[in-house]
Structure formats: structure tokens, C-alpha cells
Amino acid sequence: MNIKSDTHSELMHSATSTPNLKQRSEVNKNYGTNDFDGWVDCLINKIQFTSILDICCGTGNQLLKYAANNRNVLLIGVDISQESLQAADSRLRSIGATGYILKKVAMEDMFDDHEISNQKFDLISCFYGLYYSTDTKKTLEQMIDNLAYDGTILIVGPYGNNNSPLFEIIERHFILPDIVKRSSSTFMEHEVIPILSQYLSINTETFKNMISYPSSKVLMDYWKASTFFSSAHENAILLDIEDHFNTHGSFKMEKHIMACLARRL
Numbered sequence: 001m002n003i004k005s006d007t008h009s010e011l012m013h014s015a016t017s018t019p020n021l022k023q024r025s026e027v028n029k030n031y032g033t034n035d036f037d038g039w040v041d042c043l044i045n046k047i048q049f050t051s052i053l054d055i056c057c058g059t060g061n062q063l064l065k066y067a068a069n070n071r072n073v074l075l076i077g078v079d080i081s082q083e084s085l086q087a088a089d090s091r092l093r094s095i096g097a098t099g100y101i102l103k104k105v106a107m108e109d110m111f112d113d114h115e116i117s118n119q120k121f122d123l124i125s126c127f128y129g130l131y132y133s134t135d136t137k138k139t140l141e142q143m144i145d146n147l148a149y150d151g152t153i154l155i156v157g158p159y160g161n162n163n164s165p166l167f168e169i170i171e172r173h174f175i176l177p178d179i180v181k182r183s184s185s186t187f188m189e190h191e192v193i194p195i196l197s198q199y200l201s202i203n204t205e206t207f208k209n210m211i212s213y214p215s216s217k218v219l220m221d222y223w224k225a226s227t228f229f230s231s232a233h234e235n236a237i238l239l240d241i242e243d244h245f246n247t248h249g250s251f252k253m254e255k256h257i258m259a260c261l262a263r264r265l
Contacts, residue, residue, distance in 0.1 A: 030213060036257070053125070056128070075099070107133050123154065126155050166219075199264075
């Protein structure tokens with residue numbers, strides 16, 4: 001996936017903002033019907049690893065899981081946001097984690113770092129972030145090059161008919177950027193799996209979570225924290241959302257999530 005620099009810069013600002021990350025995560029957790037964290041735990045428990053590279057680690061949701069399992073002897077998290085890395089560091093310290101390494105670096109440049117490039121990792125993971133790469137193919141191929149024998153690459157992201165009720169309202173007023181629609185629907189199946197399957201054995205698992213937003217404010221706050229918010233259309237879309245709540249009483253939206261587990265045999 002190649003992204004124009006101006007669009008990429010705007011998306012990365014929204015995507016990596018620590019308050020935005022926290023807002024999106026809390027909404028999905030507080031108003032979802034299924035246990036995403038439990039599903040992720042099941043995925044991780046199936047993988048054997050002692051060395052981990054977590055790409056786009058954000059505020060450390062996955063790093064905390066890896067650090068808590070007491071299996072890892074090498075744990076590296078990379079992210080482009082220093083603010084998010086500081087939050088991750090604070091959270092890791094709060095559970096007594098030690099020996100981890102956090103690096104501020106874009107995923108396109110992370111393998112230029114000798115501390116990363118000189119390692120072979122049992123697990124390389126990326127949750128909700130790979131689609132922001134300016135060169136997905138190159139990033140994936142570098143991940144493969146740094147994967148240990150019998151290691152696993154774990155990519156998690158949205159797929160299929162994801163966010164469609166909100167997208168339908170939004171696109172009454174403006175056209176969503178192509179990267180937003182692709183990352184939300186086809187990226188995993190069309191851009192991740194075809195590349196990984198050339199080199200590794202692929203298995204996929206899916207998860208569906210129905211989010212029931214209780215008020216127009218909660219839904220608007222979620223949209224404002226997303227990568228596809230448009231302040232120019234805020235008032236018009238708010239009216240449509242309020243009309244939906246007046247008619248239906250709530251707003252329901254399915255989150256479709258795919259995990260691609262690619263293993264080197």
C-alpha cells in the first residue's frame with residue numbers, strides 16, 4: 001500500500017495520538033458485546049516465543065501481555081509516537097516489567113536499527129497499524145527476514161463489512177479516503193495474506209464484536225478520535241446521528257477483526 005505523504009501524515013497524527021488511542025479502545029471495550037482481550041490472549045497462548053518485536057506498539061496493550069507471561073527474554077516495542085511509548089513504559093513499569101526495549105522509529109525504518117536488524121524474533125506482531133506503512137510489501141518482507149526458524153508473524157486488523165453503518169452516514173457528506181476504506185475492509189485479505197503466503201504457512205482466525213453506542217455523544221467522541229474524522233462536516237453528520245438515535249434509540253456497529261498467523265516451518 002503506497003500512501004501520499006500528506007494523507008499519510010494526517011492519518012498518522014490521528015492514529016498515533018495517545019488520547020485518540022485511549023478513546024477508541026475504551027469505547028470498544030465499554031460498549032462491546034464480546035471479549036476482544038480474551039480472544040487476543042487465546043491467540044498469544046498458542047504461540048511459542050521467547051523473543052518478541054511488537055510493531056506499532058502504541059501505549060503497550062500487547063507489550064503488557066507479553067511481559068506478563070514470563071516467557072520472553074527479549075521484548076522490543078517500536079512506535080512512531082514518543083508520547084505513546086512513554087505511556088507504554090509507565091504501564092510496563094507498573095507491573096514490574098524489566099529488560100524491555102522501546103524505540104521511537106517509523107516501521108519503514110525500524111530494520112535500519114542494528115539492535116533490531118541483528119535479531120531473529122520468535123514472534124513479530126503488529127496490531128492495528130501495518131496499513132499505515134508507506135510500503136506494506138517491503139515492511140512485511142523485512143519482518144519475514146527477521147523471523148526465527150519456527151517463528152510466527154501475527155498481524156491483526158479489521159476486515160470485511162466493518163464500520164459500515166457509520167461509513168454510510170459519513171459518505172452522505174464526503175468521500176472517505178481510500179486508505180480508510182481499504183484498511184477497514186480488504187487490507188488483511190488482499191495485501192497482507194498474499195505476501196506472507198509466498199514464504200510462510202498461513203492460518204487465520206476471526207472475531208466479531210457488536211458495539212452498541214448508547215448516545216450520540218459517545219458515537220461522536222469515537223468518530224472524533226478516529227482517522228476519518230472531518231471537522232468540516234461535524235455538524236451535518238451530528239444531525240444525521242441524532243436522527244438515527246431518535247429513530248432507533250441506539251447505534252449498533254459490528255467490528256470484524258482478523259488475525260493472520262504466519263509461521264516459518
